[in-house]
Amino acid sequence: MHSIVLVDDHAIVREGFKRLIEMEPDLEVVAECRNADDAVEAISQRRPDLVALDLSLPDGSGLPLIEHLRSVATGTRIVVLSMHDGEPYVSEALRRGASGYVTKGAAPEELVAGLRAVMRGEQFLSSDLRQRRAERPNDTLDPIDRLTAREHEVFLLLAAGRAPKQVAAELGIGQKTVYIHRASLMGKLGAGSELDLYRIASERGLLPNRG
Incomplete structure (x- = not known):
């Protein structure tokens, strides 16, 4: 249920x-x-x-x-x-x-x-x-709009500094699956590293305020 x-x-x-x-x-x-x-x-x-x-x-x-x-x-x-x-x-x-x-x-x-x-x-x-x-x-679409729901979840967690192993544990999926989603979403976003993911998320106000 x-x-x-x-x-x-x-x-x-x-x-x-x-x-x-x-x-x-x-x-x-x-x-x-x-x-x-x-x-x-x-x-x-x-x-x-x-x-x-x-x-x-x-x-x-x-x-x-x-x-x-x-x-x-x-x-x-x-x-x-x-x-x-x-x-x-x-x-x-x-x-x-x-x-x-x-x-x-x-x-x-x-x-x-x-x-x-x-x-x-x-x-x-x-x-x-x-x-x-x-x-x-x-x-004219924002690249983030092209992410699947699962890719969006992985993106936000990686951008927040989670390691792939932590992402897998939080979402209840395999670590290999996280790497597959990471490769796909980074390609869609034109990101070369987790630092790029942080920048993209930060520019859009998607990260929690730590201040």
Whole structure:
């Protein structure tokens, strides 16, 4: 059974998503939260497999929350469910650590498809977002947007100074797999070393503030 925490400030929206998700026999909503503070508490206690997160919350934007959750619950993946369909929102959510982005205007079955894709370690965008990106010249994409969800996880950990052995332990994958992901993501980012990864992540504000 895969556990999910829903974060949205509208009770009727949460209820609709919950009913849709729990029609799947192996998916369970273990907590519902209406703001960022509740979400941090629930996710810290429950350690769910997935978080379905709205970006518009009463106590602020969900974008900083993505980054915070990725640092305190490294094994939890995040899918954004939002009315915001602009590319800046999508790119920033993915940069901060979300593994998927589904607009609230997408077909209901896309939510379940997105959750399952992210559980497989893939990056997922709802069909309206995929179509928009397909119509845009590929060379305008930020290189980070080309990383898979797993490559993004490996990238952030390597950029933060983790050794491949530590990355493997934190993500529950083999060290050889880490090296494969590292080679792929470094090629996509044009990075020649871990120092380059640190620079790329630092320039985009993806590293936790140590000050």
